[in-house]
Amino acid sequence: MMKTFSYIAWLPVLCGGLLMQQAGAQGLGGARKSVSSVADVQRQAGAAQQPVMQLNQPQTGQMEHVPKVGQSYVDPNSGETPNPQVLGMEMPLLDPSGDTMSYNGAKFDVGNNAVVRARFEKYLNQNPDDSTEAKRYRKRMNALIRLTQKTARTRREIGSETLEKIGTGLYELNEYDGDGGQATSLASAIASAVAAQYANRNRNRKNDALQKEIDKLVYKTNLMTTRNTNRGQSGKNTAGARDGGNSVPAVANTFSIAHNTKKIATMEAAGVKNDADSLAATELAKINFQSTIVSLLLQRRYNHALIGAHTYRHIFRDGDTTLKLDSDSQAAQMFEGGVGLPPTVSTMATMAANMRRDVDQNMEAVANMLALNKLGEATNSLIQAVAIGEYMESVATFPMEGRRRIAEYWNLRKRALPALNARDYGALEEIAAKMKAMDPDFDDSMLTTYCKGRKEQSNLHLRNAAKAIKAGDEETFNAEITKAATIWPKNPNLDKGREQLEKIDNQDHIRDEFRTLIARKEYRTIFNEQDKFEVVAIDAELKNQYKEAITLISTIDGMLQHMQDAAKHDSVMGPCAAYEKLLESGEQDPRYKEDPKYRDALNQFALAAHDFTKALEQAKSSEARREYGSALANYFRAQCLYPPSTLAGEGVKRVSEIILKAKF
Amino acid sequence: MARKRRSSKNKKSQLPMALGGGAAVLALAVGAAVVMKPSERREDSPDSRFSIVDYRHDASRLTGNSYRLVARVENIETLGNDRLVAVSLPNNKQERLPLLVRSGVTGRVNLTRGDTFAFYVQCRNGQDAQGLDVKGIMVVDKVETE
Numbered sequence: 001m002m003k004t005f006s007y008i009a010w011l012p013v014l015c016g017g018l019l020m021q022q023a024g025a026q027g028l029g030g031a032r033k034s035v036s037s038v039a040d041v042q043r044q045a046g047a048a049q050q051p052v053m054q055l056n057q058p059q060t061g062q063m064e065h066v067p068k069v070g071q072s073y074v075d076p077n078s079g080e081t082p083n084p085q086v087l088g089m090e091m092p093l094l095d096p097s098g099d100t101m102s103y104n105g106a107k108f109d110v111g112n113n114a115v116v117r118a119r120f121e122k123y124l125n126q127n128p129d130d131s132t133e134a135k136r137y138r139k140r141m142n143a144l145i146r147l148t149q150k151t152a153r154t155r156r157e158i159g160s161e162t163l164e165k166i167g168t169g170l171y172e173l174n175e176y177d178g179d180g181g182q183a184t185s186l187a188s189a190i191a192s193a194v195a196a197q198y199a200n201r202n203r204n205r206k207n208d209a210l211q212k213e214i215d216k217l218v219y220k221t222n223l224m225t226t227r228n229t230n231r232g233q234s235g236k237n238t239a240g241a242r243d244g245g246n247s248v249p250a251v252a253n254t255f256s257i258a259h260n261t262k263k264i265a266t267m268e269a270a271g272v273k274n275d276a277d278s279l280a281a282t283e284l285a286k287i288n289f290q291s292t293i294v295s296l297l298l299q300r301r302y303n304h305a306l307i308g309a310h311t312y313r314h315i316f317r318d319g320d321t322t323l324k325l326d327s328d329s330q331a332a333q334m335f336e337g338g339v340g341l342p343p344t345v346s347t348m349a350t351m352a353a354n355m356r357r358d359v360d361q362n363m364e365a366v367a368n369m370l371a372l373n374k375l376g377e378a379t380n381s382l383i384q385a386v387a388i389g390e391y392m393e394s395v396a397t398f399p400m401e402g403r404r405r406i407a408e409y410w411n412l413r414k415r416a417l418p419a420l421n422a423r424d425y426g427a428l429e430e431i432a433a434k435m436k437a438m439d440p441d442f443d444d445s446m447l448t449t450y451c452k453g454r455k456e457q458s459n460l461h462l463r464n465a466a467k468a469i470k471a472g473d474e475e476t477f478n479a480e481i482t483k484a485a486t487i488w489p490k491n492p493n494l495d496k497g498r499e500q501l502e503k504i505d506n507q508d509h510i511r512d513e514f515r516t517l518i519a520r521k522e523y524r525t526i527f528n529e530q531d532k533f534e535v536v537a538i539d540a541e542l543k544n545q546y547k548e549a550i551t552l553i554s555t556i557d558g559m560l561q562h563m564q565d566a567a568k569h570d571s572v573m574g575p576c577a578a579y580e581k582l583l584e585s586g587e588q589d590p591r592y593k594e595d596p597k598y599r600d601a602l603n604q605f606a607l608a609a610h611d612f613t614k615a616l617e618q619a620k621s622s623e624a625r626r627e628y629g630s631a632l633a634n635y636f637r638a639q640c641l642y643p644p645s646t647l648a649g650e651g652v653k654r655v656s657e658i659i660l661k662a663k664f
Numbered sequence: 665m666a667r668k669r670r671s672s673k674n675k676k677s678q679l680p681m682a683l684g685g686g687a688a689v690l691a692l693a694v695g696a697a698v699v700m701k702p703s704e705r706r707e708d709s710p711d712s713r714f715s716i717v718d719y720r721h722d723a724s725r726l727t728g729n730s731y732r733l734v735a736r737v738e739n740i741e742t743l744g745n746d747r748l749v750a751v752s753l754p755n756n757k758q759e760r761l762p763l764l765v766r767s768g769v770t771g772r773v774n775l776t777r778g779d780t781f782a783f784y785v786q787c788r789n790g791q792d793a794q795g796l797d798v799k800g801i802m803v804v805d806k807v808e809t810e
Contacts (some may be wrong), residue, residue, distance in 0.1 A: 311723060629723035629762065629787070629800035636750060636760035637720060659764055660743035662798035664790035 054493055116387070117414060123386050124407040129178060129396040137176035138393050141303050144169045148310035163253040163314055168193065168308070178391070182301045186308050189292035193315045196285035202273040210267045210274075217267075222262040224253045245383065286316055287324050293348055294323075300389055302352040303360075309349030359389030363398060370402050375409040375439040382406055416447075424490050425451035458488035462496075470537055507535045511542060518545050521594040527553035551589055560601050567608065575608035576642035584646065612641040619651050627660075628655050707779075716759045723787060723800025730786040734810055735761065737777050749775060751783070763802045770807045782808040 143164065151162045167190055179580045289312060296305040312321065321344040362385035369378035382398075389395050412435050419427040432444040452531035465480035485494055514536045517525050526533050526549040536545040563578035570577075582602045586592040593599065606613045619634030635651035642648065714731050735751035737791065738760055742748075745767030747763040763783055773781065784806040790798040 570730050615720075622720075622723075625799070626797045627723050627799045629802060630720050630764045633716060633720040633723070633760070636762065640760065642759055656748050656762070657743070658792060658798060659762070659801055660741070660746050660748055662790040662801070664764070664766075664788045664794045664798075664801060664803050 026077065034140065118438070119390070120383055120386055120410070121407070123390065124403045124410065126403075128398060128400055128403075129607060130307050133176050134178060134396070135181065137173060140169060140173055140341065143308055143339070144173070145303060145310075147316075148307050151310075151314070163190070163194065163311070166311055166314075170307070176527070178396075180214055182296060182299070182304050186292060186296065186304050189289050189308070190311055190315065193289045195284045196281045197315060200278040203278050207271045207274045210271045214264050214267050214271075217260045221257050221264070224257050226258075228253045228257075282316070282318075283324070286320075289315070290323055293345065297348055297352060300355070300391055302356045302389065302392070305352040306349055306356075309345050310350065312345045319369075323347070349458065355388055358394060359385050359392045360394045362388070363392075363394040366398070366406075367402070370405060373439060374441050375405065376413075376442050377414065379406050379409055409435065412438070422490075423454070423488055425455050425488055426490060454487055455491070458484045458491045459493060462491070463491050470534070474538060507538060510537065511536050514542060514546070518549070521591065522548040523553050523591065524595055524597060526550070552589075553595065556595055556598050560597065563605065571608075573642050573644075575605045576612040577647065579605040579609045579613055580642070580645055580647055609642070612638055612645070615641065616645075616647055616651075619648075623651070623655060628659050631655050632659065669703065700711065710807060714753070714754060714759050716756055719800075719802075720759075724789075726787040727789055728787060730784070730805075733761075733763075733783045733785055734765075734780060735777055735783060736780045740775060740777060761802065763804050765804045765807070769804050773809055774805045775807065780808045780810045784808075 086358060124138075147162070147169070148163060166472070167187050167503070170187035172185040173179050174181060289308070293305050293308040293312070296302075296308060323343045323345065362381050366378050366381045366385065369375075369381065385392075385395050412431050416428060416431050416435075419425075419431060427449055431440075432447045432451075435442045436444045461480045461484035465477050465484065466472075468476035468480055481494070484491060488494075510533060514526065517523075526546065530546075530550055533546060537546055538617035559581070563574075563581060567574035567578050579602065582592075582598065582605060586598065591656050615634045619631045619638060622628070622631035622634060632652065632655040637650045638645055638648035639652060707759055714733060719726060732751065733751070735753050736757075738752050739750040740747050741750075747765040749763045749765050751763055752758075752760060763785060775781065783804050785802045785804050788801055788803045790801060790803075792798055
């Protein structure tokens, strides 16, 4: 039963005050089946039907798939069933497996629904309602509940002192603003029901009087009939003497009898009409009262509903407390809780009492969980308690400190979903960390793992984009950037990708500049501004030139660094080795000689290894003049200064061979 | 600044001294020229007459000159029976002087690395197979053990 009622309890959460207005507007008209039965009674009595009842005739036949008033449309082929209706109002259906609510053709996430959020946040930001007026109100309310419970076991009378006390008490409750006029509505419903009962009593009295009059007329008519019969018999006996003289009185009686008979029939019909009117009025009064109780229940005014349910039996003493619902409807099945019995006013009283107890237990649990810093569970329990019993004393007087702590946690939780929807994984991780700090029981593993995975995914696409731009594949670059941004729009690395895009936009100018530098063999300028010229790699031809330039300067720099280190390590042969290596490299690749840094280094090492370089230069010079003796002596000199010298060794070998083969 | 004029008396007294000095300088110059001309005869001492530095700088200038060099064999390159020997002189052990030793020149002397010999050499020009000059080569004429 409690599970069943949890479906109903969410209704006001979603519908709020609007639903109550609907209830007021459609309340009586909604109970189509019940009103129909009343109409049947009236039809039997020959009375004219009222227009409102005609309007609310049940719709059958050709309009099977057309939604009823207030009911969402459901495609008959969709396999879904429309939401049930109570008293003509659509009932929201909660799916506990998904925490979704189906209402008016739409699905809502009750954990993060705008209306739920708004109401719960309003509650969290309200001060505890423990004013003097509130205390007085609750005191009066409890007194009324006790009174109705107590008198439920005693003899009940229309217009009794108890009913007067209940009515007075309800009107007094209305003095408190927090009541929202619910007590007055209930009091009005009670007054209407009592008025209907008084009207019934008057009709009963009239029927009694009619019955007495009918009895009198019947008696008189019987007498006249008997007298006519007697006169007829005596007339046969004295036919000769009184022939035609005494026939006038018999005719007069005959008319009287006919008149009486007609009058009796008329009064009988009036009596039947009164009975039918009483029956219809009673049914209407019951429906009216029941709809009030149901409305109070749906608005989570359990105290009012409880008072109404208990008072119901004061007013309607026929023992029929069955709710006027279509027994085949889902709503009726929800109220009966699947046990197969028709729902009654007592059922609603039981529901109201149970909900009050549940709310109090929930609030007790909230206090306990707050003491243990279990803010997540406390928040869930408080949401449930507020959703079920927002107007209950235990909820309304919940301390501000507890509300503040839960509000803080709730705000974090509320921010999580928008952050998730916005795919702001950084913010989401931050929220998870804060929630974990506030509530050690909060399981953030799934959230953080998910965020980390998505961030990695985004970064992976960015890496692919970087590779693509280096490979000159602009199409793949764009696709990868789009993927990365889709997965994690706030990825800070996207800015780098954006810069790459801007570079691509400016690449024509850069490409021209690059070509000029290549033509001038200014490879070091390209190397120094390699980030700037990286975009030229989109062009396959320039890409190779770019790579060559970067590789060349990187090689030169690496070699120079190595030579510098060697020269520092050995100040005698180090410069010789460096000079020879640089010279050799320059001979092998003429582009080396275009690099100013290379040239500077070569000059620097030549200066440091002056004797060696001078010997080599003289050797080459002498060799060019075919003075092989001097050349060989200089090569020997260079070899003495730097024995591993390749240039000197080769020179010695080359010149020696010439000398040995020559003729003198 | 005006220079102080000297008296004519002093000029007359300095004339014989100037003539004597000039004659001495002329005699020195002639003597030096005679001494410094080595091409016409073989030098026994390599110490002051032959310089590797000069040879490295311009060997052609020494073409035709003959020397007796006492030197230590540092390295030997062989091509057939001819050898190219790198020697170091006692006054400059840091440098090597290449000497071409033709076959049969050494006689019974066995040139070995690390040993010192007396080389009788002459700076000559030759020709390669194409008839091109091969200038300033120290060709050994005779080797003696030292």
